[in-house]
Amino acid sequence: MTFRNNGDLQPFEKKVWLSSPTMHGDEAKYMMEAYDTNWMSTVGKNINVIEKEIAEFVGVKYAVALSSGTASLHLATKLAGEKIYGQPKPNEGTLKGHKVFCSDMTFDASINPVAYEDGEAVFIDTEYDTWNMDPKALEKAFEIYPDVRLVVIAHLYGTPGKIDEIKTICDKHDALLIEDAAESLGAEYKLNGKWIETGSIGDYNAISFNGNKIITGSCGGMFLTDSREDADKVRKWSTQSREDAPWYQHEEIGYNYRMSNVVAGVVRGQLPYLQEHIAQKKAIYERYKEGLKGLPLKMNPFDPDKSRPNYWLSCLIIDEEAMCKQVRDDNKAIYIPEQGRSCPTEILEAIASINAEGRPIWKPMHSQPIYRSHAFITSKGNGRGQSNAYIDEGKATDVGMDIFQRGLCLPSDNKMTAEEQQKIIEVIKMCFR
Numbered sequence: 483m484t485f486r487n488n489g490d491l492q493p494f495e496k497k498v499w500l501s502s503p504t505m506h507g508d509e510a511k512y513m514m515e516a517y518d519t520n521w522m523s524t525v526g527k528n529i530n531v532i533e534k535e536i537a538e539f540v541g542v543k544y545a546v547a548l549s550s551g552t553a554s555l556h557l558a559t560k561l562a563g564e565k566i567y568g569q570p571k572p573n574e575g576t577l578k579g580h581k582v583f584c585s586d587m588t589f590d591a592s593i594n595p596v597a598y599e600d601g602e603a604v605f606i607d608t609e610y611d612t613w614n615m616d617p618k619a620l621e622k623a624f625e626i627y628p629d630v631r632l633v634v635i636a637h638l639y640g641t642p643g644k645i646d647e648i649k650t651i652c653d654k655h656d657a658l659l660i661e662d663a664a665e666s667l668g669a670e671y672k673l674n675g676k677w678i679e680t681g682s683i684g685d686y687n688a689i690s691f692n693g694n695k696i697i698t699g700s701c702g703g704m705f706l707t708d709s710r711e712d713a714d715k716v717r718k719w720s721t722q723s724r725e726d727a728p729w730y731q732h733e734e735i736g737y738n739y740r741m742s743n744v745v746a747g748v749v750r751g752q753l754p755y756l757q758e759h760i761a762q763k764k765a766i767y768e769r770y771k772e773g774l775k776g777l778p779l780k781m782n783p784f785d786p787d788k789s790r791p792n793y794w795l796s797c798l799i800i801d802e803e804a805m806c807k808q809v810r811d812d813n814k815a816i817y818i819p820e821q822g823r824s825c826p827t828e829i830l831e832a833i834a835s836i837n838a839e840g841r842p843i844w845k846p847m848h849s850q851p852i853y854r855s856h857a858f859i860t861s862k863g864n865g866r867g868q869s870n871a872y873i874d875e876g877k878a879t880d881v882g883m884d885i886f887q888r889g890l891c892l893p894s895d896n897k898m899t900a901e902e903q904q905k906i907i908e909v910i911k912m913c914f915r
């Protein structure tokens with residue numbers, strides 16, 4: 483039997499979300515403080531406090547509060563471009579004419595800033611151990627494009643990637659590293675025997691306070707660095723690049739990217755609850771792991787000796803032999819139901835039928851229409867055009883597309899009760915009957 487909700491399973495009255503904001507009360511207090519003191523602006527105490535607190539927590543010297551994680555990644559990318567290639571003309575990006583190695587299986591906000599800066603993203607395939615950038619593919623990419631000097635990595639769903647190997651490769655090739663820790667605030671990695679926070683590992687780092695993240699400001703993000711000079715530069719760029727003059731004097735292109743003091747009030751109220759949220763998300767991950775035991779699938783993996791994820795999203799990947807046929811085009815998906823087998827499309831539909839929200843895995847960037855003409859490198863080399871009409875080499879898919887085809891994100895909201903989660907587990911089990 484495959485899943486068919488004939489009405490036996492009543493939908494949740496209140497939707498169970500993938501990951502929604504969880505407020506605790508203090509957020510309103512700090513927002514009101516901004517209001518009452520009239521610091522309804524992009525300056526104020528909330529901003530100063532969270533910049534200090536986040537920098538201390540993550541273990542970097544400087545944090546600059548910005549309007550979003552995307553803005554933080556943009557300025558990190560621009561800064562890296564300027565450091566490597568110098569200041570461009572005002573109508574040109576800092577990466578014009580240059581390639582940048584980028585995580586492939588991630589949200590496009592990680593890597594779009596390369597295009598904002600006129601650079602060309604080269605996508606690096608994913609590994610199965612942590613679902614992040616494959617160091618072997620990165621090494622291959624440096625063999626093919628030895629001149630590249632910048633690498634952008636993301637830690638998917640709150641699980642740190644293979645940082646040790648990636649940092650070593652970047653050092654060997656004299657490349658700067660941008661770390662997109664938007665999804666992984668609070669996740670730790672053991673580097674050279676010492677546990678450190680994600681967001682402190684790259685040369686320039688970014689986090690996000692988007693509404694669905696482990697803690698939120700409703701929106702917002704931060705640029706993190708150990709360099710005072712770089713932090714000052716980002717602060718200047720984010721407030722329209724004013725020079726020191728009595729009037730508005732501009733030597734550089736500027737942006738309106740600074741965080742609002744009201745948004746910072748929400749972040750300030752959330753930060754004390756970060757560890758509580760992580761513990762709740764970890765419990766969700768473990769309940770799924772236990773509840774789904776015996777089914778032909780695995781949870782999103784991590785290396786417990788080297789990493790402590792923040793468990794932002796619980797995900798699963800179906801064993802190859804337990805996949806029913808599933809086809810996806812650019813907008814829709816269909817599948818052929820089959821006894822004992824399932825696929826992400828069926829499971830996502832089943833979960834939706836009881837009023838809960840799951841999500842497909844991030845569709846790899848190299849397969850996105852907008853980036854189809856960009857290079858893609860796997861551990862074997864060029865990842866484009868690898869099948870041959872005249873030679874049967876079995877499957878010719880890459881790791882990222884394979885995880886995208888077989889994986890999905892499960893409802894991971896920290897307000898979901900154990901009973902609600904049990905019902906979701908039951909629905910998933912039904913898909914494999």
Ligand SMILES: Cc1ncc(COP(=O)(O)O)c(C=O)c1O
Pocket residue numbers: 550551552553588589591592636662664665689690691692701702703
């Ligand atoms: C991996 C990743 N990078 C970047 C972003 C962008 O952050 P923001 O939404 O704050 O711009 C997000 C989430 O939204 C993300 O998941």
